[in-house]
Amino acid sequence: MDELTAGEFQAVTGLSAKALRLYAERGILAPASVDPDSRYRRYRRSQVRHGVVVDLLRRAQVPLAEMGSAPAFDFDEWRERVQVRRTIEDFHLAVAERVAAFDPGQFRAHSSSAPAQDWVGVIVDDELPADVEAWMEALPGLAVDLPAIDGAFGEALGDLGVRPPDRVWTAVPDTGRAGTAQMLLARPVTVGVDARSRTLIEQRVRAGSGRAVRAVTGTLPDRVEITFTAAAVRGEPAGEPSPVEEAAAGYLHVLAFDEHVARHRLTAVSRTARQVVQGPSLYGDPGQAQPVSVFDVHRATG
Helix, strand or coil, rough: CCCEEEHHHHHCCCHHHHHHHHHHCCCCCCCCCCCCCCEEEEEHHHHHHHHHHHHHHCCCCHHHHHCHHHHHHHHHHHHHHEEEEEEEEHHEEEEEEEHHCCCHHHHHHHHHCCCCCCEEEEEEECCCCCCCCHHHHHHHHHHHEEEEHHHHHHHHHHHCCCCCEEEEECCCCCCCCCCCCEEEEEECCCCCCCCCHHHHHHHHHHHHCCCHHHHEEEEECCCEEEEEEECCCCCCCCCCHHHHHHHHHHHHHHHHHHHHHHCCCEEEECHHHHHEEEEECCCCCCCCCEEEEEEEEEECCC
């Protein structure tokens, strides 16, 4: 016979009855015929290969939405996506391993006094990626948007008569909305920025970047700024940090800061660091120095 019963088809393909019903509903693997009275399904022998391929693709963690018609599945394209995903997963695993091995003795703290400083900034909202693929898709857009936002922000401040600063920074806002990742792009100012000026900044950034932002102001208090560097390891020459070391550094500095604050009984202005860039903009010069994680603590009194 050219047709197989559902049971026979399950036996030769390894697919369960539940899976066959699901694939039929999704249009991935429809039966050749369905008896109108008994509702028994039958499949053609020529569908066996299709069924086996579908089963193997599911074992390979291919989502149903990506499967479509198995005979037309693009194996090369999916293999490339899997390879990229594995590379990213391996990278995050290596960063996690580095953070798990944190030793406060591997970092040296550097402190410098800083006076109170008024600032103005824009808060950028981004939806948190649900998985690695969503993160991969969002990254190129963010790489384009942030320099455009930073440039439009600087131009708006220029229109308001604010002189270009000698350093700028990014930070995590004190309050954030659930389900979003927020970034604060900030610049020091010596003049007040009123509500009208903040509205102008928001309008200029939206016109220049296509992104809606919220302009905010604040003041860094009279404080001590703390940075960390990796302690030299005897017998090992200093070299350029690897991408894993660079990615882990931010997490490790937070851990080092927590240990430093507790040991010296300091009061943190914020538990997270400001990523400070020397220069008038965050993305202006391709050759500019990398951001430095700066932690702020209140100056000791008495």
